[in-house]
Amino acid sequence: MSHAIGDAAAAAIAMIMKSLADPLRLRMLSAIASDPRAESCVCDLAELADVSQPTVSHHLKVLKDAGVLVSERRGTWVWYSIEASLRPAITTLLESFAPAALAPSASTDRYQGLEDVDEALTHMAANLSARHPQLSADAVAGVVRESYAGLARAARITTHLVPLTERFARQRLADLERDRVAAPPQVLFVCVANAGRSQLAAAMVERASQGRVVARSAGSSPAAAVHPSVRPLLEELGVGAPLEAFPKPLTDDAVRAADVVITMGCGDVCPIIPGVRYEDWAVGDPAMASPEGATAIRDDIAVRVDALLESLLGSPTMDPAPRVATEQNRSRGARR
Incomplete structure (x- = not known):
C-alpha cells in the first residue's frame, strides 16, 4: 500500500x-x-x-x-x-513539465486509431521478419507494435507515425542482433525529452565519425517533436527531415546494444548493464535557451563529442567548424 x-x-x-x-x-x-x-x-x-x-x-x-x-x-x-542537491529535481521539473504544459491536452481516442493501422503494422512486421530470420516472427511483431505504441504516446500529429515506427523498429531490431565484437562502437545519448541535446550529440557523432561510430538517442519521457530552437542546429548538421530526427522512448534494447551510454540531465533512468560504459554530461538544455544560448550549448557538446570520439577511435575527428565556433565563444567569454 x-x-x-x-x-x-x-x-x-x-x-x-x-x-x-x-x-x-x-x-x-x-x-x-x-x-x-x-x-x-x-x-x-x-x-x-x-x-x-x-x-x-x-x-x-x-x-x-x-x-x-x-x-x-x-x-x-x-x-x-x-543549489546542488536540488539541481536534478529542478532540471527534471523544467524539462518534463514545460513541454507537457505547452502541449495540447491528450485526446481520449489517441489509441483508438490502432485498428486503422493494424494492417500496416502487420505488413511491416512481415517484411522486417524476413530481413531478420534469426528472430522469431512473434518477437519482430512485438517490437513493431511496441515501437508504434511508444511513439504514439507522445504524438500530436500522426501523419508520419507509421514510417517513424518502421525506422524505430529497424533500429531496435538492429540493436537486438548487434555483434558487440565485430560492429563499430555504438553510443546512446539519453535525456528527458530527446528533443534537444541528445539529438544534437547523436547527430554530431554520426557526422564527425563518418560512420565509424553508431549513435543513438532516446528520452526517458520523449516529447512530441524536436524543439523549434534545436531544428536549425540539426539542419546545420544535415539533419532536417521529420523522419530523420524524432523523439524516441528509451528501451532496454538500446542500452544493452550500446558500448557507451551518456546521460544528459535525465537522472538514474538507465538500466545498469554489465560491460556498458556510462558517462553523465552536465550540459544545458538548448530547448530552454535563447538562440545564442542554444548555440553555446551546441559548441559545448561539440567539444565533449570530440573527446568521446578520440577515446573510442584514438584520434580527434570533430569537424573544424564547431571547434572554431567554440574557440570564438571562449574568447568572447574571456573578454567579458
Whole structure:
C-alpha cells in the first residue's frame, strides 16, 4: 500500500513550489539551468524581461530564501546557481513539465486509431521478419507494435507515425542482433525529452565519425517533436527531415546494444548493464535557451563529442567548424 509524504516533506516541497509560482522566476531559473556555466548574474537575467535590476534581484532573493538558489559575489556582480542537491529535481521539473504544459491536452481516442493501422503494422512486421530470420516472427511483431505504441504516446500529429515506427523498429531490431565484437562502437545519448541535446550529440557523432561510430538517442519521457530552437542546429548538421530526427522512448534494447551510454540531465533512468560504459554530461538544455544560448550549448557538446570520439577511435575527428565556433565563444567569454 502506498503512503502519502509526511508533513515535513510536504511543507518543504510546498515552500519551494510557492517560490517557483511566478513566470519570471521560472524563466530566470531555466536560464540558469540551461547556461553552460551553470550560473548567471543579475546582468544576464535582466535581459529576460523589461524589468529593472532591483526587480530581478527581488525575485532572485525569493528563490534564494526558499533554498532553490545559492549566490556568490565576485567583484561588483553576484552570481546565482541552483543549489546542488536540488539541481536534478529542478532540471527534471523544467524539462518534463514545460513541454507537457505547452502541449495540447491528450485526446481520449489517441489509441483508438490502432485498428486503422493494424494492417500496416502487420505488413511491416512481415517484411522486417524476413530481413531478420534469426528472430522469431512473434518477437519482430512485438517490437513493431511496441515501437508504434511508444511513439504514439507522445504524438500530436500522426501523419508520419507509421514510417517513424518502421525506422524505430529497424533500429531496435538492429540493436537486438548487434555483434558487440565485430560492429563499430555504438553510443546512446539519453535525456528527458530527446528533443534537444541528445539529438544534437547523436547527430554530431554520426557526422564527425563518418560512420565509424553508431549513435543513438532516446528520452526517458520523449516529447512530441524536436524543439523549434534545436531544428536549425540539426539542419546545420544535415539533419532536417521529420523522419530523420524524432523523439524516441528509451528501451532496454538500446542500452544493452550500446558500448557507451551518456546521460544528459535525465537522472538514474538507465538500466545498469554489465560491460556498458556510462558517462553523465552536465550540459544545458538548448530547448530552454535563447538562440545564442542554444548555440553555446551546441559548441559545448561539440567539444565533449570530440573527446568521446578520440577515446573510442584514438584520434580527434570533430569537424573544424564547431571547434572554431567554440574557440570564438571562449574568447568572447574571456573578454567579458
